Amino acid sequence: xxxxxxxxxxxxxxxxxxxxxxxxxxxxxxxxxxxxxxxxxxxxxxxxxxxxxxxxxxxxxxxxxxxxxxxxxxxxxxxxxxxxxxxxxxxxxxxxxxxxxxxxxxxxxxxxxxxxxxxxxxxxxxxxxxxxxxxxxxxxxxxxxxxxxxxxxxxxxxxxxxxxxxxxxxxxxxxxxxxxxxxxxxxxxxxxxxxxxxxxxxxxxxxxxxxxxxxxxxxx
Numbered sequence: 001x002x003x004x005x006x007x008x009x010x011x012x013x014x015x016x017x018x019x020x021x022x023x024x025x026x027x028x029x030x031x032x033x034x035x036x037x038x039x040x041x042x043x044x045x046x047x048x049x050x051x052x053x054x055x056x057x058x059x060x061x062x063x064x065x066x067x068x069x070x071x072x073x074x075x076x077x078x079x080x081x082x083x084x085x086x087x088x089x090x091x092x093x094x095x096x097x098x099x100x101x102x103x104x105x106x107x108x109x110x111x112x113x114x115x116x117x118x119x120x121x122x123x124x125x126x127x128x129x130x131x132x133x134x135x136x137x138x139x140x141x142x143x144x145x146x147x148x149x150x151x152x153x154x155x156x157x158x159x160x161x162x163x164x165x166x167x168x169x170x171x172x173x174x175x176x177x178x179x180x181x182x183x184x185x186x187x188x189x190x191x192x193x194x195x196x197x198x199x200x201x202x203x204x205x206x207x208x209x210x211x212x213x214x215x216x217x218x219x220x
Contacts, residue, residue, distance in 0.1 A: 036109040037154045043087060043109075044142060044155075044213070045166035047116070050082035051140050052217040071102040073116030073140065078105060087114070094143045095210070097174070097181045108144050110151070115143035139171060141214040146178050152199035152209040153192065162189040164213060174212035175202045183212075 054076060077083050083106060091103045094115030106114035119139035144155065152175070155165070162170045173190050175198040176183035184198050203209035 033148070033150055037151050040109040040144070040151070040155065041166045043084070044164075045168075047077060047082065047142060048140065048166065048168045048215060048217065050077055050080065051116075051118075052219075054080055054082075055138055055140075055217060055219045070099075070117055070119065071096075071115070073118045074104040074106045074114070077116065092145075094145050095176075095179055096143065096212075097176060097183050108147070110147060112144070112146040115145070117141045117143065137216040138219050139214060140217050141212055143210060143212050145210045146208040147211055149199045149203045149207060149209060152203065152211050153196045155213070156186075156190050156195040156199065156211055157192045158189045160189055164215075166213075168213075168215035168217070171214045171216055172212075173214070174210075175199060176210040176212060177202050178206070178208050178210045183210075 051073065078088060087107055088105050089107045089111075091105055092107070092113035093101045094104055094113040095101045096115070096117060102115060102117075104113050104115045106116065108114045117140070119141075147155070156173050156175070158164050158170050158173075164170060170188065170190070173186045174183045175186070182202075184202060186194065186198060190198075199209050199211075
């Protein structure tokens with residue numbers, strides 16, 4: 001004898017199906033996030049390495065008011081062929097707290113502006129450089145605008161020695177409210193817990209964070 005599906009069975013079936021669909025969507029979103037973060041990690045590692053190589057090859061004229069002016073790094077990297085073609089787009093603004101809005105043609109994995117800044121070590125106080133020694137280094141930073149909070153957390157995290165996942169040792173990490181002067185600074189190592197706390201604090205209103213990662217690179 002054939003028996004029809006009861007209302008309870010139908011509801012149970014629908015609930016299971018919805019659970020599988022929601023679980024699949026969450027899994028897909030997490031996988032997509034991991035893929036983007038991993039790609040961005042590789043690109044940042046490459047950009048830091050290229051910046052170090054270019055600075056070592058630079059002559060005195062380039063150091064003194066030439067190509068390595070504060071906000072020129074993105075254009076220098078593009079001109080050197082150091083950036084994948086799919087990571088170059090129309091000019092976008094990025095805002096560096098306490099300075100000004102600059103333009104960059106570099107883009108992040110999320111299609112937002114990826115700025116770059118360069119600072120002569122001579123412009124900085126030695127007291128503001130934890131663990132830094134020597135005169136053959138320069139401060140290089142990349143500014144990733146409007147990141148999802150989860151991506152900010154992963155990219156800002158360092159190991160116990162202060163090394164980012166993209167292979168350079170941190171000087172300072174800024175967590176900035178996009179488009180605003182308000183930012184939080186973390187010197188030295190950033191644990192996953194601390195990164196999550198600061199990304200959430202800064203990005204809690206609109207779910208986006210502008211992340212600044214800085215390192216001292218060899219120039220000699």
